[in-house]
Amino acid sequence: MRSSLLVPILLALAAPCAHAENIAPLDQPYPGQLDLAVDLTRAPSKIFSVKETIPVKPGALSLYYPKWIPGEHVPSGPVANVVGLQITGNGQKIAWRRDLRDMYTLHLQVPEGVSSLNLAFQFLSPGNHVAELAGAGTSATPKLVGLEFNQVAFYPAGYYSRQIQIQPTVTLPPDWQFASALEVQQQSGNRVAFKPLSFDNLVDSPLIAGEYFKRVDLNPNGAVQTHLNLAADRPENLNITDAQIAQYRALVKQTNTLFGAHHYQHYDFLLLLSDHTGSFGLEHHQSSDDRVEAKFFSGDDKSLLDQELLPHEYAHSWNGKFRRPFDLWTPNFNVAMQDDLLWVYEGLTNYYGEVLAARAGLWTPEQYRDSLAHTLAGMRSRTGRQWRSLQDTADAWPLANIGSNWSDMSRDGDFYPEGSLLWLDVDTQIRTLSKGRRSLDDFARAFYGMDEGSYVTRTYTFDDVVAALQQVQAYDWAPFLRARLDDTGTQLPEHGVERSGWKLIYDDQPAPFDKAFDNVSKRANFIYSLGLSIDNKGMIRYVQWDGPAFNAGLVPGIKLLAVNGTAYSAEVLNDALTFAKSHSEPIELQIQNDETFSSTKIDYHGGLRYPHLVRDAGTADLLTGIVAARKS
Numbered sequence: 001m002r003s004s005l006l007v008p009i010l011l012a013l014a015a016p017c018a019h020a021e022n023i024a025p026l027d028q029p030y031p032g033q034l035d036l037a038v039d040l041t042r043a044p045s046k047i048f049s050v051k052e053t054i055p056v057k058p059g060a061l062s063l064y065y066p067k068w069i070p071g072e073h074v075p076s077g078p079v080a081n082v083v084g085l086q087i088t089g090n091g092q093k094i095a096w097r098r099d100l101r102d103m104y105t106l107h108l109q110v111p112e113g114v115s116s117l118n119l120a121f122q123f124l125s126p127g128n129h130v131a132e133l134a135g136a137g138t139s140a141t142p143k144l145v146g147l148e149f150n151q152v153a154f155y156p157a158g159y160y161s162r163q164i165q166i167q168p169t170v171t172l173p174p175d176w177q178f179a180s181a182l183e184v185q186q187q188s189g190n191r192v193a194f195k196p197l198s199f200d201n202l203v204d205s206p207l208i209a210g211e212y213f214k215r216v217d218l219n220p221n222g223a224v225q226t227h228l229n230l231a232a233d234r235p236e237n238l239n240i241t242d243a244q245i246a247q248y249r250a251l252v253k254q255t256n257t258l259f260g261a262h263h264y265q266h267y268d269f270l271l272l273l274s275d276h277t278g279s280f281g282l283e284h285h286q287s288s289d290d291r292v293e294a295k296f297f298s299g300d301d302k303s304l305l306d307q308e309l310l311p312h313e314y315a316h317s318w319n320g321k322f323r324r325p326f327d328l329w330t331p332n333f334n335v336a337m338q339d340d341l342l343w344v345y346e347g348l349t350n351y352y353g354e355v356l357a358a359r360a361g362l363w364t365p366e367q368y369r370d371s372l373a374h375t376l377a378g379m380r381s382r383t384g385r386q387w388r389s390l391q392d393t394a395d396a397w398p399l400a401n402i403g404s405n406w407s408d409m410s411r412d413g414d415f416y417p418e419g420s421l422l423w424l425d426v427d428t429q430i431r432t433l434s435k436g437r438r439s440l441d442d443f444a445r446a447f448y449g450m451d452e453g454s455y456v457t458r459t460y461t462f463d464d465v466v467a468a469l470q471q472v473q474a475y476d477w478a479p480f481l482r483a484r485l486d487d488t489g490t491q492l493p494e495h496g497v498e499r500s501g502w503k504l505i506y507d508d509q510p511a512p513f514d515k516a517f518d519n520v521s522k523r524a525n526f527i528y529s530l531g532l533s534i535d536n537k538g539m540i541r542y543v544q545w546d547g548p549a550f551n552a553g554l555v556p557g558i559k560l561l562a563v564n565g566t567a568y569s570a571e572v573l574n575d576a577l578t579f580a581k582s583h584s585e586p587i588e589l590q591i592q593n594d595e596t597f598s599s600t601k602i603d604y605h606g607g608l609r610y611p612h613l614v615r616d617a618g619t620a621d622l623l624t625g626i627v628a629a630r631k632s
Contacts, residue, residue, distance in 0.1 A: 023062055023157045025331045030159045031055060032116075033196060034166035038152050040209065041173050041190075043145040046125040046138075050152045054117045056089075056110045061117075062157035063096075066150040066203060066333035067104040071283045071320065073328070073339050073346075074398040078123075078151060079104050085121040089114035104334060105157065123152050141276045144210030144231040145176075146289060148282070150203045150333065161332040162200040169193045170207060177213035179229035181205045181268050181286035203333060204321075206282075206289045208270040214238040216245055218252045218269075225266040226252050232273035237294045244297055248310070250629070251360035255314055257632045258352070258441055260449030263322035269310055273297075281309045283316030285455045301516035307362040308371075312353030318448040319352070320345045326459040342394035343485065344465060347419015351427075352444070354420060358627035368627050369613045370513030372424075372497065375417045376504050377528060377611035380492045382418075383545040384411040390418050391485040405556035409545040422484055424496030424626075429480070430473045431622050432499060439626075442472045500623040503616045508578070508608035524570035528609040529577055530602060534560055538568045548604040554591070561597075562590035574608065581607035 032055025039049040054063070067077045087094045089111060099105035110117070125139040139146045147170070155164055172178060172190040182194040182205045197205075210231030219226040228248055232238050248269075256262055264286040272291045279302075282289040290313055293302045325341035358368040393414040400412040427440035447468045451458070462481075469477045487493040497504065506528060510518070518525050523533045523541060531547020534540055538560045543550050560568045563576045564587065576587050586601040615621065 025158060025160050025335070026163075027160045027331065028163060030156060030164040031057075032165075034153075034155065034164065034199070035169070036149075036153050036166055036202075037169045037171070038147065038149075039171045040140075040145055040147065041171055043125070043140040043173060043209075044142040046127065046140045048123040048125065048140075048147070048152055050119070050121050050123060052119040052153060054119065054154070054156060055115065056117050056156070058110045058112045058114060061108055061110050062099075063106045063108070063154045064157050064332065064334045065104045065106075065154050067102075068330065068333055068335070068337050069148075069150050069282075070204070070328075070333075071316070073337060073342060074400070075104075075336070077104060077333070078126075081124045081126065081151070083122050083124060085119065088118045088120075089116065102334075106154070119154060138277045141233055141274055143212060143233045144272055144274060144277075145208065146231075146270070146272050146277065146291065147207045147209075148203075148289065149206065153199070153202070155199050155332075157334070159332070160200075161203070162198045164199040165196050166199050166202055167194065167196040168202060170209075172209050173211070176209045176211055177231075178207055178209035179213075179215065179227070179231075179268055179270055180207035181264075181266070181284065182207065200332075201285075204284045204286075206270060206284060206287060208272055208289070210272075212238055214240070216240065216248070218245075218249050220249075222252075224262060224264070227267075228269045228271065230271050230273060233276070233294055237273045237297070240297045247361045251311055251314065251356060251362065253632050254356055254359040254630060255311070255318075257630045258356070258444055259318045260445040261452040262317075263448075263451065263453070263455045264317060265453065265455075267314075267317065269314070271296075271310070279306065279309075281313040283313045283320055285317055285321040288313035288316070301519045304367065304513070304516045305520060307367075308353045308357040311356040311360065311362065312349055315349045315352045315356065318444075319349050322451075322455060322457060323448055324457050324459055326461050329457060329459045339394050339397045340391070341460075341462065341465075342397060343390060343415045343419045343422060344460075347415050348423050350416045351420040351423035355627055359629045361629070365624065365627050367513060369502070369623070370511040372420075372623075373504060373511065373611040373613045374513055374517065375420060376492075376497055376613075377506075379414070379418045379421060379494075380504070381528065381544060382408055382411060382414065382492075383547075384409040385492070386488060386490060389486050389488050390414060390422070393418075405542050406545070407542070418492075418494065421492070421494040421496060422481075424500065425484065425494040426469070426480075426496075427626060428496045428499035428622050429475070430469075433473050433475060438473055441630075443468055446471060497613065497623075498616070500626070501616055501619040501621040502613045502623055505612055505614050506609040507612065508610065510610040511612055514610055524573070525610075526573065526577070526608075528611065529606055530604060534568075534570070534573075548602050552589075552600045552602045554589075554600065557593075559592040560589060561592055564588050565590075577604075577608050580605050 035053040037051045065079045067075045069076055087096055094108055096106045096108040170192050174190055185195045186193045208231050212232045212235045214230045216228040218228050230238050268287040270287050270289050273294050273296055275294045277291045279292055292306050296303045325345055327338035357363045388411045393411050404410050431439050466477045484493045522536050525533050530549045531544030532540055532549040533542040540556055540558045543555055562568055563572045566572050580587050586603040588601050590599050
């Protein structure tokens with residue numbers, strides 16, 4: 001195809017491609033130090049300007065843009081947001097060509113006499129319509145910025161990233177304050193030079209900055225500095241109360257008590273408070289990049305749901321950063337990761353993130369149980385379990401259809417919620433077998449509580465997990481785990497809730513947690529009755545495969561116009577479900593599917609159904625003990 005946007009002839013003459021997969025990394029120091037200067041003065045316009053210097057020698061050279069970002073588990077590096085790239089040497093422009101098989105690799109020929117390359121480019125932070133993988137989501141507003149350094153740096157291929165030294169410098173908008181796990185070498189005005197470090201650790205050390213900024217000491221009497229750093233779009237969003245500070249201080253104590261050792265020299269929670277940067281967290285060894293809604297500290301519905309975010313990312317410093325599945329450790333950021341142990345990396349972290357939220361007082365025990373009931377009901381109703389195992393949800397995570405309205409059938413990311421149930425199953429099994437003398441906390445201390453202060457990664461395999469569990473409590477753990485990981489069928493294989501002395505019931509009253517979830521998602525939840533959820537405009541957003549709504553021909557994207565002849569509202573459908581419970585007539589719906597209008601009937605008489613946990617009389621209550629605060 002011929003086009004006026006043809007690549008310039010100069011690029012076509014670049015050196016032939018040495019395909020990226022053929023470049024074997026060396027575990028030896030890269031000669032010379034890279035220098036990286038990131039200008040964030042135009043961050044309010046979502047433009048990061050970058051200059052980078054890379055020492056080189058004449059000949060063929062390949063440069064990588066980080067592709068596999070630790071913690072994201074998919075090839076998510078936002079290379080498409082890099083524009084305007086110019087590479088020069090001795091003041092002369094040097095042609096480059098992108099690898100034809102790997103868009104994250106550039107090939108070029110370094111001319112004789114050139115000892116360093118100068119790269120200049122811009123990184124364009126997406127607008128807030130872009131969802132949320134941390135690598136691609138919105139990172140800046142007019143008042144704040146979150147910088148992941150993998151977004152703004154190339155590095156030479158052929159070396160372990162830990163063997164490449166780099167010195168970063170950041171220029172901030174005037175009067176903005178910042179926080180990072182990076183150590184400052186020198187600051188002059190709004191220009192901050194950080195101490196040189198490995199490229200590996202640079203990518204592991206994000207930065208936040210903002211016009212409205214606050215730093216809270218979470219370990220005021222401790223030897224290891226731990227801070228909560230806040231940047232917000234409005235100053236009032238920084239108003240964290242003394243009671244909330246006490247809860248986050250308790251989180252630090254409870255987490256360190258759980259694991260028995262820490263693996264950082266200092267730790268910084270980096271928290272952006274904005275309605276324009278998405279809501280997610282990304283773990284790092286000595287910090288976490290956390291982004292929540294502007295009114296996170298106001299105690300609204302969204303903040304209730306997000307209280308386990310910081311505990312989750314903090315726990316990752318131990319599980320995922322210090323100890324990492326063998327196949328998730330790679331020598332650099334362009335070697336593919338393998339996700340088969342995400343049920344440990346994320347599932348165990350999800351379990352402890354929720355438990356630690358309760359132990360620290362961020363959730364009450366009742367709120368923890370409401371969250372657990374929500375998870376248990378959701379996983380029990382997963383029709384997709386009939387074809388897809390929990391193990392496969394981890395193995396094939398790079399294929400995940402994030403945001404799919406068929407999540408019931410696709411099971412994307414179920415290693416998070418079902419992973420929590422799996423580890424509750426393990427915890428209650430240990431407690432039962434040991435008659436209360438041991439718990440999963442003993443495994444946590446044995447598996448993560450070594451090498452005090454070190455953040456050199458130690459990898460593990462499935463057999464290492466089994467062996468560590470065996471040391472805590474003698475049992476045939478390998479088949480126990482494999483039965484749950486590899487199961488396909490209609491029944492949820494995990495039974496930790498029942499073993500903990502509680503059981504799942506349904507009634508016609510939603511728990512506060514479920515009300516909060518509906519308010520935040522702007523949906524009415526009829527998942528456990530009709531098998532669907534509907535947004536505030538009457539659009540069906542979720543349908544359970546093979547549920548009552550599905551069998552009546554409803555699918556996501558259909559608009560519900562009326563119920564039994566009355567214009568749709570959530571209250572009207574509530575009333576229809578309540579009426580149908582004591583009457584034999586089916587519920588009649590008037591619907592719009594694109595340009596087609598029709599009616600359908602659902603012969604459902606089970607009434608409204610919402611999940612709750614209640615005590616199972618005559619059994620020991622293990623769950624209350626699991627979430628009780630520990631003495632340090």
